[in-house]
Amino acid sequence: MSDSPATRLQALFEGHRLTPTQRRIAHCMVRRAADAPFLSSVELAELAGVSQPSVTRFAVALGFDGYPALRRHLRDVAPAEAPEDAAANEYQQAVEAEIENLRHLAAVLADPAPVERAGRLLAASRPLPVLGLRAAASQAYGFSYFAAKVHPDVRLLDEGGSMLTDRLDAAVRAGATVLLCFALPRHPREVVDALAHAQDAGLTVVTVADSAFAPVAAHSDLLLPAAVGTGLAFDTACAPMLLGRALLEAMCDALPDAQARLEEFDVGAAERGLFVE
Numbered sequence: 001m002s003d004s005p006a007t008r009l010q011a012l013f014e015g016h017r018l019t020p021t022q023r024r025i026a027h028c029m030v031r032r033a034a035d036a037p038f039l040s041s042v043e044l045a046e047l048a049g050v051s052q053p054s055v056t057r058f059a060v061a062l063g064f065d066g067y068p069a070l071r072r073h074l075r076d077v078a079p080a081e082a083p084e085d086a087a088a089n090e091y092q093q094a095v096e097a098e099i100e101n102l103r104h105l106a107a108v109l110a111d112p113a114p115v116e117r118a119g120r121l122l123a124a125s126r127p128l129p130v131l132g133l134r135a136a137a138s139q140a141y142g143f144s145y146f147a148a149k150v151h152p153d154v155r156l157l158d159e160g161g162s163m164l165t166d167r168l169d170a171a172v173r174a175g176a177t178v179l180l181c182f183a184l185p186r187h188p189r190e191v192v193d194a195l196a197h198a199q200d201a202g203l204t205v206v207t208v209a210d211s212a213f214a215p216v217a218a219h220s221d222l223l224l225p226a227a228v229g230t231g232l233a234f235d236t237a238c239a240p241m242l243l244g245r246a247l248l249e250a251m252c253d254a255l256p257d258a259q260a261r262l263e264e265f266d267v268g269a270a271e272r273g274l275f276v277e
Helices: 003-011 020-031 041-048 052-061 065-077 088-106 113-124 134-147 163-173 189-200 215-219 238-254 256-274
Strands: 128-131 153-158 178-183 204-209 222-225
Touching: 003 020, 003 088, 003 163, 020 041, 020 052, 041 052, 041 128, 041 215, 052 065, 052 189, 113 178, 113 222, 113 238, 128 134, 128 189, 134 153, 134 256, 153 163, 163 189, 178 189, 178 238, 189 204, 189 215, 189 238, 204 215, 204 238, 238 256
Parallel strands: 128 153, 128 178, 178 204, 204 222
Antiparallel strands: none
16 A cells, blocks of 8 residues: 555554535545645635634544644654656646556455445346446446446436435436545536435445545445646546546456456447447
């Protein structure tokens, strides 16, 4: 397991029951892991969009006397990182941040058990609904496109509105046991509501989210975190996409006829001249 600042912060926060406001602070600290030991409570509150007293209550919830004690602890356990290359432009910095997100994901995947468990759950669900709205719609579409080549019944849910609940209920009636959700910032309220409904309907919810402290965590039975990049005007999601592909691999491993289905597709594609290779 990597010993990066983000990993150490994740380990510190895990096992604590945090309020939504406190999860927001934790998420902010993970995203700014290298700077976290040096932020004042006022600076952290501004970055997280919360009040300064909320930062104090957050530190107390973690077992510290107050925020100064938490910051001293972070400085003791997290040595200063090497300064960023001042010559790097904003695009290079965004790429470097994504590389760090991928390194963190690689460290998390050192324990493959959660992804393997998720793969077995997805493989066993007939049908398999896959949810992703707004920023996460492309992640859900990409997963569904490839999953449909090996899974007999994949149902993409990439549009919200009143029909979303109807489509979830229809999947349950058809025999679905699992809902796979991709959830990325900014988190739409209707995604949270949809996951709550899915659990009430008896579905096991597997979620790929940007953080273990994302708003969807409360309604996820198995949450797999993969950080997004925040250095550009719009978030970048290389790590969530790669985690989705890892889930596809785990699902294929759990489907005994996956290889046969892929070979059948390749034969049909060649007969139709589907690709130009």
